[in-house]
Amino acid sequence: MAFKLAHTDPQTKARAGTMTTDHGVIETPIFMPVGTVASVKGVHQKELREEIDPDIILGNTYHLFLRPRTPIIKAAGGLHKFMGWDRNILTDSGGYQVYSLSANRKIKEEGVKFKSHIDGSLHFFTPENVMEIQRDIGADIIMAFDECTPYPCDYQYAKRSMHMTHRWLDRCLLHLQKTPLSYDYDQFFFPIVQGSTYKDLRRQSAEYISNVGAEGNAIGGLSVGEPAEEMYAMTEVVCEILPEDKPRYLMGVGTPINLLENIALGIDMFDCVMPTRNARNGMLFTAHGTINIKNKKWENDFSAIDEMGITFVDKEYSKAYLRHLFAANEYLGKQIATIHNLGFYIWLVREARRRIIAGDFAQWKNIMVKQMDKRL
Known part of the structure; x- marks a missing residue:
């Protein structure tokens, strides 16, 4: 994936750039409409293309895995063909959805056991099978499997969770090397910075993620109820560390004001329902x-x-x-x-x-x- 910075604002950290994938150019900063189940709610793809006109939309691994199920998407030729969308797609890893199922999931080092919100059936997500699922869904940008911590979150829990997210990241990377592409276009991988609202943990996580050398980097766990000031403070800390020559994606954010304030801090990509x-x-x-x-x-x-x-x-x-x-x-x-x-x-x-x-x-x-x- 080619990412080029075109301009930087002289008074803030705001950036204008371009990302290029096999499904086209993405001009940044960009907002990605959320198409959770291969559909942006209430909008035909024709309206999405011709009226709203985003360069990229988002799909959700958890929901697509459960319905219509990954084999059906693969049989259709991938998510682009299944839903009739010829531009870029990003899939999140399902980590946030697993987090939101707090009453119906159990997190262990191996992965996460959870009950489907649809029929109560049991499933198990690991860093390895989440990479395989995202290969078969076929998004242009795929996310590492992580644990999204709640807010508020005590320091020791946040620290343990962050280190587990880093270990899961290593497993994701190792398995991606063993897992071939499912379609005739490239996929690009983004790891996720965690650490709750603790600056030292966010710095540590940003440094770990930066050293991976992935095509882009994401910041997670900052759309779970924390005050906006905390979000901005953590974003500023992380953006000081994440490499300037890679796109930065703030997951799950937010209001129009949140978008502008975070663009000013150096964020390039957003999604939100x-x-x-x-x-x-x-x-x-x-x-x-x-x-x-x-x-x-x-x-x-x-x-x-x-x-x-x-x-x-x-x-x-x-x-x-x-x-x-x-x-x-x-x-x-x-x-x-x-x-x-x-x-x-x-x-x-x-x-x-x-x-x-x-x-x-x-x-x-x-x-x-x-x-x-x-x-x-």
Whole structure:
């Protein structure tokens, strides 16, 4: 994978670059819409390509392993062909989903035994079989198997967990060398920095991960309920250590403000369910603040959903009409809101990139953070 830095903001650590894989160029900073089960909820692939237009989306190893099951994806020719998506895909390793199943899983050195949330069946994830599963799913970027610690987390637990994540990483790397590609394109591997909210552990983990020499690096465990200030502090510590010539991926983050603040700290890649999940609850993100479209104040507002929006829904439908759809529990309302929110996230990171290249990112970011913090 070729990663080239094009520009760095003179006042912050923000970067604009390009990543190139066999499925195309990814311009950074980038937000990856979450397509958990080979589908970005509520959005056709045609709308995803032509309206939202991301360079890369995310799939989930845990969910795809359970349903439709890896052999079916492999028989289809890989996830790209199975879901009709010809651009880049990243799969997370399932570590976060296993973490979220705290009542139904047991973590050991060998791996994690867990019960399916679908039918209660028992399964066992190891660093080795997670690499095999991701080979067969066929994403362009695949993640190391790690343990995501909860927040809050005591120091000794965080330390033990971090060292186990490092040992699991070594096993992932060793097994990848033995496991051939399943398809006729390359896959690229990202290890994950852990260490909870302890600076010394985060430094230690970032140094260990940096020494692996992988194609890119990720930061995990910072979207589990910690205050934003803790997230920013840990991100800053880690970005000081991770190599500048490799992309940096902050997993599971976050709000539009989180994106801009972390871009300023040197992050290149993001994913989060927030734009789609909040959309289904009637929350719209805009450059001027957040709209709760269910509020009665929008009942007679016939202005466009978002005059600055980049998708067709933003100007084709009014706030009053969208509010009506939510009041009537019409699924079209959720679809419109989802397309809007994803379009806004993609616009935000692309505008950030444009500002980094222009040299005025810092000033623009500070204005945007204040505007987006409003409730309209």
